[in-house]
Each structure stands twice: as structure tokens, then as C-alpha cells.
Amino acid sequence: MHRRHRSRSSRRGPGWPRPVSFRGLPRGYGLATRIVGADFGKLFTADLGEEVTAEQGTLVSEVRSVWAEPGADGTFYGSPYEYDIVQFVRGRFLTGYRHTVRPGELATVVNRNHDVTPDKQQGYMHNFGFPPEGGSAMSGPIRYDVPSTRTIYYSAKGVVWDNRWETSGARQTQFWYDDTTWQPGRKYVVDWQRGPAGPKFNPRTYVARAGNTIMLNIPPFGDDSGHTGYSLLDGGRVGFYRDGVQLAEIPKYFYDASGPVPSAESTYRLEYSVDRTTGFNASTKISGAWTFKSGEVGTDKWTYLPLASFSFTPQVDLANSAPAGRPFMVPVSLKAQPGSAASRTRRVSVEVSYDEGATWRKAALIPTGTDTWLATLNHPDKGSVSVRAHAERADGGTVDYTVIRAYNLR
Template sequence: MAIRRIRAICAATAGIALVTGGVLVATTAGAQTTPGTSVAAGPDPRHFRLGQAAPKATARKLAAGSATLAVSVRDRAGAAPDSDHAGYALAFDLATGELTVVPLTDGAGTAEVTASAYLVQAFVVTTGADGISSLSMPMRARVDVAGDTDVALDARGTARVDVSVDRTGAALRGGTVQVTQASPGGPIWYAADFDYPGGLFVQPTANAAGLALDVYGALTDRGAEQSPYLYNVMFHESGGIPAHPRYAARTADLAPVDVRLAGSGDAGCARLVTNGYDPDLPIGLGRSIRVDATPGDHPNAVYVTPAADVVWQLSADVGPADCSGGDYFTVGGQRFSTAVRRTVALGRAPLGPGVAAPREVPGASSAAFRQGDTLYVQVPMYTDAGLGRDGGTAGPAGDYPATTGETVLSTVAGKPLGTSDRTGFGQFTVSPESTRYVLTTSSTRNASWTNLSTSQRTSWSFTSRAAGGVTDLPLLAVRYDIELDDLNRAPAGLTGFTVYAERNGTTGRVRLASLTVDASFDDGATWRPVRLVRLGDRWVATLRHPPGPGYVSLRASATDGAGDTVEQSTIRAYARRR
């Protein structure tokens, strides 16, 4: 199956997260597969991020002069929770941001800490007599520790976080609540998702400098997965946490997004996905809904709270009726500064390699890069038409659905260096010297949800040598902008369209030294040249389609000013209508 690789934005983390120094450390979802049932007993190393060294997050025994911090916890019913319902407390040093985890047994635990001021917090699950669980985050915003100190965290003093919009039937589908405290050592934060049917509760505080509450809510029709709309609403409180954290958004104040979904074949499942990144919120934003898979317009499909510093990706996942995996189309770099309507088109043909997606999240990688003597390749090979598009990729777990592919690296002289049985994916060890390489990927697919891009072949030539750090490989991709209907069909007769190129690791169009394009109306058995006229960094193509239904295949050969080249062909790039 294809990996839903979103280079620009991380999806929201399920469960509960804690962090210090900006590195995501753990989630209380632990090994649990059903949210809202228990809290893991300690930090989960599966959630370390971007290869950074994680801060030490364990109970510490310190040298003489340390103090014992004793924490006791009560749930919303006033009972001492067992370790499955409150596994640990967190003590953040307000001077340094350093984290100490206090393991809890039956609602009590101790840890050795240095003399300082601390924010102390715990995650507490309360299960009512009806079996419904809620999650509370009792907290003391400041605990001064000069000697042995007792701290009581009582969930009975927490308040439920409510999120709503002014639309009849709209209900919370998911979201995240994050508490952030500024400190000289950097911001410290903890967060939890709306995964608990009994609600999510936070600790109200008095005015507190540097303490902030951020709430993200995703709302759908009656909170269901199948919905004609998806609200993404955000709220921010600074200077403390209010006694009644209830938030309501007005539809008129939000940015509406109309989605136009193109496709062909027999798609039975379609999802719209939002993913947001806020540089001030380490947690991710986003959710998905299932919509009618019939190609066409989905008006007012997405609403977003305007915020200039938040960047969004909008995606469509289109596949078979069982939603087991299909094509994944993504457009990134979407900022909503005002409540102005916009339209996003997803799934437009031709589908092909994309290498210039925006990278706005720190640490995000390009589609192909070199680190030391290793080339890492993970090119999304079925991106839809549009500048800077991204999408799913093959990976270690498997190739694209219904696809058989291969990726081969060799020298320009033809010496093989490595082969991967995945489309557009591979990891290759090379020599440190400057070498001219040829990277070729090919694939065939027989997908029920589309009858386009049934066969692809792309071959890049480029020069690379060892350099410090990470360097992007200068791979090119030829892209087409063709006026097609919702079924990705062009009319018979004379058609004009735009051709341009992108380069890996950059955004926007790249100026080419040369370009040729050929078309085929018999699935690549014969080819004819397409007339091209240069217009700056684009080319205007003119092609006469024969009468009657059928398909158009495209192949292109391009060279940039540095001598890097690409040859790419797509069988059944788009369809022709009568």
C-alpha cells in the first residue's frame, strides 16, 4: 500500500502528548488501540521526532540538596485512580523547561527534583457508572519547591472544553487541546485529543503570565465520518485558562473552501483531508471526512478559521469502495488570512511525478536527497495537475495500490548501482566522488478507481557528489495544465495547453534549456510531436485530437541549464470524449 507521505505537514497525534524543548516525547495512547480507556505508564519513544535527542524524561535521583516532590491525584469522582487511569504526573521546571516524569501508583508517586518552581500536571481518565470515559488534565501552574513538597492534583476542579459552530447538526468529530507555558528554557507544553466520549477537561487558573490555551476542533455533520462538510476551528487564550472554556465559531467568520474533485473509472470511496501546521503549536491540526466519490463540485466542503501564520494542506484520497487505498492528491501552502472563499481542484489529470511541493514544516525532506554516501528517493509518482502538488508515495511497506514498479540507479555509463521493487522509491549507496547518475523508475497499474496513468516511465540524469549535511537531488518533472472536464476528458479537435517543469527542492517553475513533447492516441504504439511555443518559463502546446472517445498518452524530454535531464512518459495521461 502507498504511504500517505505528507512532507509539509504532520498529521495530528492521536492520544496525549507531552513535550519539552520542542521535541515530542510521548503519547499516553501507549500500546492501546482504543482511545479513552487508559493512560500509559510512561513516555513512549515511538513518538520521538526528526532524530533529535529526546530530553531525559524519567524520575531522577539527584545529588545532595535535591527535594522530594510528592504528587497525589484524584479523578473527577474524587477517587484515587489506578495506574491504568493515571500512570504518571509531569513536573516542568519553569526556569529551564526540563521535564521530570513522576510515576504514579494508585494515584500517588514521588520524584527527586532540584529546588525551583514547577508546573505540575497529570492526565486522569475517569470512567463513569455508564462506562463512558472522560479525560482530565488537572494542573498547578506554579509550585515552588525549596524542600520536600506535596502537590495535590484534583480533577474535580477541572472544566470541560466545549467547541461548537452555528450550524444545525454540526458536532465535534475530533481535535486537540494544548496548554503552553513560556519559560526561559523554551516553551513547555502538553496536549490531548478529543478522543474521549465523556469529554476533555482542563484546569482553570488565575491570571498567569506566559500560560496559554489553544483549542482546535474538527466538526462534521452530527460528528460522523460521512459528511458534506468539515469545519476546522481554532481558539486561543493567553494569560491563563478560563473558568468556562467554551468556544463557538460563526460560519460567516470562517474561510470557506469549495472542492472540485476530478476522476475517472469506478471510484467508490473519497475522503477529503485537512492538515494544518502552526509554528506555535507543536501538535498537528487536521481531520478527514468521507464524501461522495462522484467527480464534481463539493461546495463549502471545508471551513477554516483565518490565521495568517497557519499553513494548511488540502488532500483527496480516492480509491475503491472499501477505502483500502487509492490515489492521494495534495495541495499545500494554503494560508487563510481572511474569510475569503477559494476553490481547490484535486484529482486533475495528467497524473505524474511531482517534486516541488512546499516544505514549510521544519525538518521536512524533499522528494529525493543525498546524505553522505546515500541517495534517498521517495518521489510521489501519481500527483495531480497543478503547481507544487504532492501526494502518496511508495515505501518500505509496499508499492502503490494495484501497482507493480521498479526503480533502478546506475552510472551514466550503464553500471548498475542498485534496484528497488517500488515505484519512485529506493535507498542507494554511492561513491563520494562527483558522478553522473541515471535514475529510472517504471510502473504499471490496473486500478478499479481510475483508468488513467496505466503505465509510467521516468528517467533522470544528474550529477552528485558527497557534501556536508543533506543536499537535494536536482530531479526535474515535466508538468501539464490541460483544460479537462470532471471525468478528465478533453474534447475532440484542436486543444491548447501549458507545459512547464519543476525541480526537486524548489518551488515554482524552472526555466528549461530544451523541451520536446510527443503524443500518442494508441497507448504508445505510435507517437507524433506536439507543437510547442516558449512563453517565459512555460511552453504553450497545441495538439489536435482525433474524433471519438479514447485516450491520449504523453511523453516529454527536458534539459535544464545545468544539464540535468528528465525523460518521462505516461500511457493514458487523460481521456478524450466524443
């Protein structure tokens, strides 16, 4: 069961005392129960009481079903489509409930599932449908091959969706995307695990301050659709510094921390590096750093700090590969953390490597808008492409980002 309630916690690092944990609970008493079965044939429900009034609280009844195409083995493995149907009834328990789902109620979402390994993987996806007021939700994940393309039809009227996309096994990866609302009758295309991985600022990836406490969480495997991403690793770390003095050292697999800092404005450096060379062939090593200034702020809300992240979005296939032996244009953008005070970019540079970082050469950049460019590359006849970027901001902050084997050549 998945609850649409965010719990932010911290990891302890040298130099910071025991971290603060942030938890929240709704007012009053919450209760969530589920009845689960293979079909509706022997499922009967009835409301034995009166309708719940506003003074008494809230009651939301839910009917949830998942539909797909069975295979010869009787399972739904590899079904090319999936229907995720959710309906809510408020104020009473389900009694005599009937509903015919019509195509106009649904959103069509084509999911393109990209691979970052040299061979086929097994994937699955949790789809949690919530009422807009929040609560709890369940999913019925169906397994499929990665790479692949699958279509999911979602109930779209009055439903908020959270998604968790995963591959399983010795090369596991995981992606999250929250609070999606689809429009009934519309068609969408969503790419998972596509393109060079890196931190992507969103509600799960942030660097913020409240009073004299800094909170951060920077998972480094976000994809170019903006999904928060995680992966199995060979090694990794996150380091956090104030005026050159280390405040926290966060070990492999952990990317979050919080702790007290002095009120005076100071210069901070946040750096990260991860290595997943074993078993993976795309985004095998990722590293980067931010420098920024911060001083005391109010305690009534989080203040998101003025950081930005690079995003490279080459046109790649489901294997995260692009054509070899030809000139190739790669869109590059620098995206400020949502809610932060954005600063102008004074200087930016991009370099490319065709030998996994052994040598680098400068890439020409063509401006296409505010903090967006096209990088001009010349792909060799085989191998892979690695990129690194550096930016200097008008407020004195900097951004550095490197990804080895950002994508492969075919």
C-alpha cells in the first residue's frame, strides 16, 4: 500500500549532530482497508450505516482494477497494454455500485521503456491512483521486458497518479514520478530511463533551507523526462562543505541529509559521484558539484536554494543509442531548482569525450533560448559519447556535471 504523504528524513554525516526527521500526520484518525481478489465475481459490499457528514469526517470508497492481456502461460507478463481503472465514491461505502468505463474517461499513455544494460531486463511499474484530497492507494504491477513500448490507459477524471518504474535483478534501477494528472481523452508519450542520467530537481530532489537548517536530497540517476532515479552501484558518495570545511560525508546509496549551519552568509559546496560500471553500459559514471551562497532565512517555510542542473537530451533509441559516424546535435539546458531565485548564467561550456573520459574536446554551443543550447558533436564510427559541462552564474554560484557513457553509438 502506498500513501500519498511525504516523509522527509535525513542521514547523519561527520560534523553534523544527529539529523532532524520530518514527519506529518493528518488531523484526526485515518483508517485504510482493502479487499483484494482476482475478479469481482464473489465480491459483495454494502453500507450498513448512514452517510458520513462533514462534521463526522470524510469517507472515500474506491473501486480499483487492473486489466491486461493474458499470455499462453496464464500470466499477464509482457501484455502490450494495461488498463488502470479507479473510481471514488464519497460519503458512503459501496452499495449497488455500477459503472461502465467509457473511452472518453481515460487518458492514453504510451510508455517507452529504455535500457541501460547490454541485454534485456525485466521491468514492472506501480501505478498508484489517489483521490485529489489524498489518502492511500494500491497497485497491481505487470511485468514486461525492457526495452519495450507499452500503452497504459488511466482513469483520468478526478484521479492523481504516482508512478514507480523499476527493473529487477542484479542491475536494478528505479524511477519515481509524483502527482500526475492526465486529461481524459488525451494521448501522451512518456519516456523512462532515457538519456544521460543526472540529478533532476523536483519535489523529491531538492536543496533547501529553513532558518539555520539545510536539507538536501540529490538522487543522481534522474532521466531526461525529469523522473527521480536510483540504481544499484559499484560505489558512490555525496559530500557537503561550508567555506571549505566538510559538514557531511554521505556513503553509497544515500543522497539525503540535513543539519544546522551558522546564520552568517557562507559559501557552500555540494558534490556527488557514483559508479555503476559493472553490468551497465549507459551513464556508467556520474559526478558533479554545485557552489552557492546561503544565509539565514525564515522558519515558516522551506526556501529552495539557487541551484540548477544540466540536462542533455539527445535523440536516442530504446537502447539509449544514437547513430554513429555523423554530425549530431544534442540539446543542452540548465534548469533552475523550482521555487528558487533563479540567477542569470554568465558563462557555460560543454566538452565531449569519445574514449570514456580519457581525453576531452570542447563542443561548440549554439544558443537557442534562455539557458538552452545545441551542442555540435561529430560522432565517430563506434563507441560511446561522454559529456561534461560547467556553468557560472551571476550570483557567484557554479554548476559542474560529468557523465561517462552518456549514450552509446550504433
